Amino acid sequence: MSADKKNKIKPRLPRGLEDRGPEELRALRVMTDAIRGVYERYGFEAVETPAIEYTDALGKFLPDSDRPNEGVFSFQDDDEQWMSLRYDLTAPLARYVAANFDSLPKPYRSYRFGNVFRNEKPGPGRFRQFLQFDADTVGSATVAADAEMCMMATDTLEALGIARGDYVIKVNNRKVLDGVMDAANIANEQRLTVLRAIDKLDRLGIEGVKQLLGTGRKDESGDFTKGAGLDAAGIEAITKFVSAKGKGNRETVDNIKKNVRLSPAGEEGIEELITISKLVAASGYEDRVLVDPSVVRGLEYYTGPVYEAELTFESKDEKGNPVRFGSVGGGGRYDGLIARFRGEAVPATGFSIGVSRLMAALKALKKIDDKPEFGPVVVTIFDKDRVADYQAMVKELRLANIRAELYLGNPKNFGNQLKYADRRNSPVAVIQGGDELANGEVQIKDLIEGKKAAEAIASNTEWRASRPAQFSVSREKLVETVKEVLSRHGIH
Numbered sequence: 001m002s003a004d005k006k007n008k009i010k011p012r013l014p015r016g017l018e019d020r021g022p023e024e025l026r027a028l029r030v031m032t033d034a035i036r037g038v039y040e041r042y043g044f045e046a047v048e049t050p051a052i053e054y055t056d057a058l059g060k061f062l063p064d065s066d067r068p069n070e071g072v073f074s075f076q077d078d079d080e081q082w083m084s085l086r087y088d089l090t091a092p093l094a095r096y097v098a099a100n101f102d103s104l105p106k107p108y109r110s111y112r113f114g115n116v117f118r119n120e121k122p123g124p125g126r127f128r129q130f131l132q133f134d135a136d137t138v139g140s141a142t143v144a145a146d147a148e149m150c151m152m153a154t155d156t157l158e159a160l161g162i163a164r165g166d167y168v169i170k171v172n173n174r175k176v177l178d179g180v181m182d183a184a185n186i187a188n189e190q191r192l193t194v195l196r197a198i199d200k201l202d203r204l205g206i207e208g209v210k211q212l213l214g215t216g217r218k219d220e221s222g223d224f225t226k227g228a229g230l231d232a233a234g235i236e237a238i239t240k241f242v243s244a245k246g247k248g249n250r251e252t253v254d255n256i257k258k259n260v261r262l263s264p265a266g267e268e269g270i271e272e273l274i275t276i277s278k279l280v281a282a283s284g285y286e287d288r289v290l291v292d293p294s295v296v297r298g299l300e301y302y303t304g305p306v307y308e309a310e311l312t313f314e315s316k317d318e319k320g321n322p323v324r325f326g327s328v329g330g331g332g333r334y335d336g337l338i339a340r341f342r343g344e345a346v347p348a349t350g351f352s353i354g355v356s357r358l359m360a361a362l363k364a365l366k367k368i369d370d371k372p373e374f375g376p377v378v379v380t381i382f383d384k385d386r387v388a389d390y391q392a393m394v395k396e397l398r399l400a401n402i403r404a405e406l407y408l409g410n411p412k413n414f415g416n417q418l419k420y421a422d423r424r425n426s427p428v429a430v431i432q433g434g435d436e437l438a439n440g441e442v443q444i445k446d447l448i449e450g451k452k453a454a455e456a457i458a459s460n461t462e463w464r465a466s467r468p469a470q471f472s473v474s475r476e477k478l479v480e481t482v483k484e485v486l487s488r489h490g491i492h
Helices: 022-041 090-099 144-159 174-183 188-199 201-213 232-242 249-259 264-282 355-364 384-399 414-423 434-439 447-456 460-466 475-488
Strands: 052-054 074-076 082-085 108-117 129-138 167-173 216-218 224-226 289-291 305-316 322-333 348-354 377-379 404-406 428-431 441-446 470-474
Touching: 022 108, 022 129, 022 144, 022 355, 052 090, 090 108, 090 129, 090 348, 129 144, 129 355, 144 167, 144 264, 144 289, 144 305, 144 322, 144 348, 167 174, 167 264, 174 188, 174 232, 174 264, 188 201, 188 232, 201 216, 201 232, 249 264, 249 289, 264 289, 264 305, 305 348, 305 355, 322 355, 348 355, 377 384, 377 414, 384 404, 384 475, 414 428, 428 475, 434 441, 441 447, 441 475, 470 475
Parallel strands: 167 289, 377 404, 377 428
Antiparallel strands: 052 082, 074 082, 108 129, 129 348, 167 305, 216 224, 305 322, 322 348, 428 441, 441 470
């Protein structure tokens, strides 16, 4: 064994990351174009920030911890300053707005698309790198901006082919949650654990949440999760609130008012929910944007209304097991995030779509095409001394806006060139040998029809005799004929 083979590196993909092939990237492009179209119709404009920020710019609002390399991927640069890969697209936007505050119009409306990174344990459907598509309004204190985010979320899901009844936009308010905890005298150091417990209501049910609000919960594997340590009164206050959901927005709000004790901050949050409900109803969205006390959102920087886009339909995985996709996006108001840079309050609200999870849902609904796309027309090389002639054919096809490429492998074995065209899913191969050159012709091989014919032909002898879907045309009619063949198969 050679030294090179002995020392070769295994091409491992790190856990929690994934490669994307051409079919998935094409489907992703179609999907993001649809999202972008809705965001731009709402008046948002594109901006891009780097994937790396100074860790102190991300601040104390890390996903699960304030340690530099916990929850996020961090490193120190050559002057020993901590830097981190962004864990969402909102914290970098806050830094960007603060740095360009005087030159930006207020309110400032922007959207961003890109990868974000989480230093967390990967698992099924849980990645360390994933795509988000955000829209934010900065500089508007009115909850009309929050109502607009919810309405835009519904329009985006419907633009992607998700039918009404297959999704809901759930709305809550952090002020109301704070008001419940204030009235129940829940200590500040317990509150983040309380929020995380509420966030698990859909998965664990009310009894599981009660355990996490109390001493803790042991799951089926035997792992124990420490609880918030609330007393019985505190647990009752929280469970009454999260169980207050009614049949419509008015009933839900009434249930909260009647059954839940709130501080003045909570009363203010209720009024904001009432205003959002009226605004979405006035625009015909009341059956799609619903107040839901169980929505908390995970990050600490939210200060007011929070919302979550949830898919309600069920599908099946490859093994036939039922799958429910749940949340595919969310957001909320974060009036304190930009103030960290400017020392003054700057109101802001935003919505983020989890692109990867939403794409999986669209595939399940068969609303997105991830089948292999036809490749380029392949111009083969019959005579290696005539590469310039073949390249001229490729140029003519490209000038006619036809995807085309010259075979650039070893032309010695002509059969390998056709195998290559097949692996590229090419619709057409172009061939010109010595006989065709002498006659001023080219051979056009319709590879799509050829595959159909090959399936119906029993013997190789019959195949060679029939030469299916292959014919000669004059050299001058190359482009015209290729266009006709592509059009016949619906390729434009």
